[in-house]
Each structure stands twice: as C-alpha cells, then as structure tokens.
Amino acid sequence: MSSELSGLAASLRDALADANRGLVEREALVELIGLGAVAGEHVLLIGPPGTAKSEAARRVARATGARTFEYLLGRFTEPSEIFGPVDLAKLRAGQVETATAGMLPEAEVAFLDEVPPPLREGLRQL
Secondary structure: OOHHHHHHHHHHHHHHHHHHOOOOOOHHHHHHHHHHHHHOOOOOOOOOOOOOHHHHHHHHHHHHOOOEEEEEOOOOOOHHHHHOOEOHHHHHOOOOOEOOOOOHHHOOEEEEEOOOHHHHHHHHOO
16 A cells, blocks of 8 residues: 555544544444545435434544535425525526535535435335
8 A cells, every 4th residue: 555545544544533532332333424425425324313423424524624515304395405596697697507505416425314204214125
C-alpha cells in the first residue's frame, strides 16, 4: 500500500474514532456509515427511536467534512422538499430546472429520518 493511501486510511480511522467518541456500543454503526460514505453507497439504518442513528450519521459527516442533507420525512413530504424547488429565475427564462443547492442531490451524506410506515414496510422486504 502506498504511503499516501496509508495516510488517508489512518486519517479516516482517526475521524471515525472521533465520531464514535461518547457513543455507547455504536462502533459498528459508525464504521458502516463511514464505509458507505467512502464507497459512495447507501446505508439503511432501521431501529427504534433513540438508538443514535441520526447522531452517528451527523458525527461521521462532520468528522469527514462531508456535505450533508438531513430531513424529517412525513406522510405529506413533497419531492421539492428533498430534491429542491423549481428555479423561478430560470423558469421565467423558459427553462425548467431544479435549484439543488443545499438539497439531497448535492449531499455526500444524507439522513432521511422517520420514513413513513408504507415506505418503511417496503424497505424491510428488501
């Protein structure tokens, strides 16, 4: 392994150790979130309230300097609340484009909380 890669791996290990500090028995959770962030893959966290899911995601994002998006979903959540609203200035110019700054498409780590029951049941069957 090259020294540059070894240095990056050590930096990631240190960042994840910092993220895990103060969380009780959540090492595997923090490591999985970190792995998902590094690999550019999704991590689905299902569990009862109060088990540090959102805190672990926030800490890993902070520790790695990732751009984040966090949203509390509800039964009536609209796609524009997650993906961004239509850019009105461009719409006036005849172009339909979504303003994604600060929204899910721009995030490196996203945490969608309180998935509604119908969608949650579908995810459990995966």
